[in-house]
Each structure stands twice: as C-alpha cells, then as structure tokens.
Amino acid sequence: MTRLHPKIIDLTLARVERLLAALGHPERRVPPVVHVAGTNGKGSTVAMIRAGLEAQGDLCHVYTSPHLARFHERIRLAGELIGEEHLMAVLDRCMEANGEEPITFFEITTCAAFQAFAETPADWTLLEVGLGGRLDATNVVDRPRLTVITPVDMDHQQYLGDTLGKIAGEKAGIIKRGVPVVVSRHHPEALEVIEARAARMGAPVLAYGQQWHAGVEDGRLVYRDERGLLDLPLPNLPGPHQIINAGTALAAMRELGLSDEACEAGVTRAEWPARMQRLRGPLAEMVGPGELWLDGGHNPAAGEAIAATLTGMPPARTHLVCGMLNTKDVGGFMQPLAGVAERLWAVSIPNEANTLPAEVTAEHAREAGLTADVADGVREAIAAATGMGAQRILICGSLYLAGHVLRSGA
The missing domain is CATH 3.90.190.20 (Mur ligase, C-terminal domain)
Structure with a gap:
C-alpha cells in the first residue's frame, strides 16, 4: 500500500469522493457518526465517548490515526480491532475500485474503513479527523449526529495556516448545517472563527464556559450544563489537560443522551495508549x-x-x-x-x-x-x-x- 500510494499529505476531497462513489458510497451506510477534530485531545476525547457508549451496551465503530504498533488499531469494528482477513479484503476492494487513479495512503485507508463500517452492524461511528478538518478524508459524511472540536493550537502550519484563526477555520470545516457542535476550551481567536462558522451553518453550539463547564473541586471532576451537575471521579487518563478533554467528552455524551452512569464510565474507564x-x-x-x-x-x-x-x-x-x-x-x-x-x-x-x-x-x-x-x-x-x-x-x-x-x- 505504501509503495503504490505514497504516504504524502495533499488535502482535497475529490479523490476520496471519487473512490467512495466507485464503492457505492459506503459512507452513507454507516451508523450515526460523531466526528471529532482539533489539534490536541482528539484521541482522548474519542476514547472517553467510546467508553461511555460501550458502558450502556452500544457497539462502536472507531476510526483513529496514526496507529502506534499495528495498522489495525486505526479501525475498530463494533468494539474489536479489525481482523487481518477483513482488513485485507476491504483494502483489496478499495485498490481494485481505485485502479490506477492517484490517491494517498490515508485516503484509500479511510475509504477502506468506511467500507468495513458499512458492512458491519453497530450503533455508532466515531471518526477522528486525520489532519485539519475541512479537506480531511473523513469529512465526507453529510449529516453526522454530532461534531466535536477539541483544543486548537499551532501545528501543521504548512498545511493549515500560520495563525490560530486560520487553523481553527480548517478544523471548523467539519461543522455541518443544523448539526450540534461541542466546542472545547479555545483561545478567543480560534473560538471566534468556530462560532462564526457554526452561526453560518445554523449549528447549535455547546461551548465550554457558555453551555457547559468542567473543573476540579475537592479532588473530583465537576461538570455542569443546563441539564444539571455531575460530580465524578477524576479521569482515568492522567494529566490536568484531561479535565477539559473529559468535559468535552461529557458534553458530547450528554448531547447523545447518555445516562449519568454511562458518563461516569466514559471518564473513568477510557484507555488511550501513549498519553501519559x-x-x-x-x-x-x-x-x-x-x-x-x-x-x-x-x-x-x-x-x-x-x-x-x-x-x-x-x-x-x-x-x-x-x-x-x-x-x-x-x-x-x-x-x-x-x-x-x-x-x-x-x-x-x-x-x-x-x-x-x-x-x-x-x-x-x-x-x-x-x-x-x-x-x-x-x-x-x-x-x-x-x-x-x-x-x-x-x-x-x-x-x-x-x-x-x-x-x-x-
């Protein structure tokens, strides 16, 4: 795969949309999607949302990147890492459908993930953006159930822009018309861009410091929103930065209708390798x-x-x-x-x-x-x-x- 489709970054949706059309649009047949973008905290937030959903008995497809030890980590089907035979089958199908057309490694493997998700029953699809958002290969789902934007910071400036505002604009590209968006704690420059995009798209905003708040009180994680207060143990993932990630995940879980017990499980059972x-x-x-x-x-x-x-x-x-x-x-x-x-x-x-x-x-x-x-x-x-x-x-x-x-x- 790497030899045939070099691991380069070339942000556009045209190649992905062409291949997905050739495959019969599997991205239109996946379970309800939660789409997560941001500079930091994407993986941790996805891990907490997944833990909460699974605590209430739901099955989750999950797409993340990059992998750490094995490529299979990128594609989780109904709670389990994709098997070798299934992975080879969907990759072969994508390569055959793509033919000799140009496409990047990330694009074709994203299409393979959609193909696997479409043919495996589950309750939810959790998509982590690879790079940016607006032109990322994952940004092909027209109507996700929810979008989430974790903290934006300076990274990948050669692709996303040299200011927080420009980078935030790329991340905010996942916001869809009428679809609620959970917004983490952001620098005012980034928040202004995200909120402007949400307003243009008529997307209800659930923003830190406005619609929800999370912090530590007496050694506990305290979360507040219009639905009330959650007094929870500290997150399983260590570090003070995980408080905001947990708050972001809780805002998402509350929007998805999870119980208080499932929300607690989300922050206390999540596991995410190589994060402290x-x-x-x-x-x-x-x-x-x-x-x-x-x-x-x-x-x-x-x-x-x-x-x-x-x-x-x-x-x-x-x-x-x-x-x-x-x-x-x-x-x-x-x-x-x-x-x-x-x-x-x-x-x-x-x-x-x-x-x-x-x-x-x-x-x-x-x-x-x-x-x-x-x-x-x-x-x-x-x-x-x-x-x-x-x-x-x-x-x-x-x-x-x-x-x-x-x-x-x-």
Missing part, C-alpha cells in the same frame, strides 16, 4: 524502583500539558528521552519542559525518514534551557538516565517514537 501511559514491561524493569512513562505529544500545547502533568506528580528526579520529527516546532515543545526535567536524552526515531537527528534535537533542548545529551537509542538513553539517578523517565516527542517503543515490547 505508565509502562510496566521490560523497559520499565530497567528503571528498577523508578517510573517509566510514555507520551506521544509533539507540539507546544502538548509540551505545556506534559509539563503540567509532571508538575502535579510527587517530586522525583525526572529525565526525558526525546525523539521528534523535523516537521515540528521542536523549540516550542521543549520550552515548557525546561523547568520540570533535570536532563534530556535525545534519540533519533528508528526507521522514520522525517526523524530529527538526535544531535539537532539535543541542540534545540539546550536552547530551551535543558541539559541535553545524545543516546544511540531508547534503551541506551534509559540505561544512561538510570545510571545518573533518574527516578522518573518520560519517553516523549512523537507518536512515531511511542509506536516504536510499544512495538519493542515495552
């Missing part, structure tokens, strides 16, 4: 009594979220193992981390053409105020950090690095 995930396998054993964590965040907002999460943990000598892509704002990611980590170990991401060389990553870290060294790989970095007395080690900087770590049996 505590590792306990062979790599963690290298740290001895210390802690090993994994996070795939890779933009400035993610750096701030990681820093806030580490600040909220019990004090410990903290080292970072970091590998990043050359397409990211490395300095912006590093800057918030300078005050919470004692040292950073830079690595290159194995088998990734766009990896930033470890030496360059280390130099960015030093410019951000971190003490930084270079390691040959993740294991070498963990060994070096442990040897220098690190009590908490966080592997971070890229979902591609996180995938490498999980595939290695972490």
